[in-house]
Amino acid sequence: MPYPEVLVLLGVLSVATGCAHGLARWRPPPPPAPFAAIDGLRGYLALMVFVHHGAVWWGYLPTGQWQQPPSRLMNNLGEGSVALFFMITALLFGHKLLQARGQPIDWLRLLVSRVLRLTPLYLVAMACLFTLVAVVSGGRLQSPLPQVLLDALRWLLFAIPGVPDLNGVTATYVMVAGVVWSLTYEWAFYAALPWLAMALGQRVGARWLLASALLLATIGLLAAWQHLLQLRYLVPFMAGLAVCGLVRWPCFVQRARGRVATLLLLGLLATGFLARPWVYSPVPMLALAGAFALLAAGNDLFGLLRSRAARTLGEMSYGLYLLHGLLLYTLMRVMTDARGWSAGAFALAQLALVPVLVGLCFAAHRLVERPAMQRVDAATGRLRSPRRRQADLSSPRLR
Structure with a gap:
């Protein structure tokens, strides 16, 4: 029996939506957002990466080779979803920079917010990874301690x-489904923001440059x-920045x-995920960029992406992406x-994991991610000099 890829995809998205609908009552209504449809998209993108890695596991189990699945759809669900994640990052921060024209940017707060957004849950994932390594290695030190550290x-x-193997456990990266590679590009984009701001006409201090x-x-x-440095992965960031300018046109x-x-959007998504074996070919990448432009402009797929279930999944998207491999x-x-x-x-086992994954990530968002983000202002204040702290009280700054 071949791997039922379409049924798994539809099943995972449906079960996750149902779980999120039930969990949505435990969270306050989502606040107004400039890109509400994008907020609803993120959770589904992370779930499609989960489906992609299920197909990768299906090939890995009999062969021991961690490689892209032969199916065009299953392969592009991973690559295409990550490309759209990169576009989202560029859109959101490009929008902040454009909105900040003529206002000072609080770079320290921006840096603190990124650290507190990405680091706490990543450390939780690393604790789980180290625990799995200890279990698989029988709790024994199989490599010299300095090397393990x-x-x-x-x-x-x-x-x-x-991503070195830990304590002699071969292919340690398989434990997290290899997802951490994309965070390198996220951090590189954040690091480049002062230069991007300057390119947009914003005054940036020399120390930040x-x-x-x-x-x-x-x-x-x-x-x-x-x-790990692949310049092709910069293309989605550039597409996201281009969309950031496009959505400022009211027409x-x-x-x-x-x-x-909406019909055009569905056609563009189908083209992006199915037209070529690899989404970084010109046609699928242009199609995904076009679809993303429509989504960023507010197309919500007949209301699906603005639903509380979609927004709930979107809030936990980082956890869905980071923890599903474990x-x-x-x-x-x-x-x-x-x-x-x-x-x-x-396929049934992967579907059975969905409620566990959604529940785990919902708890992680409430107990780890949200409390960390609520401490951004306090952490930023502690890092400022007393003189700078007093100046900030009398001067509005972009956050």
């Missing part, structure tokens, strides 16, 4: 210096050293929300050996 440090640095250049150089050198925004535009590994290798399963049994 050095390798663990490389993982803790968002794996920018690479220097810090930005040093951080970019460090990330670039470490990524190049590990052969485009008005037309993007009509029914004809669950897949726990099921496939720790709790049971899935190598003898039929395609139907494998």
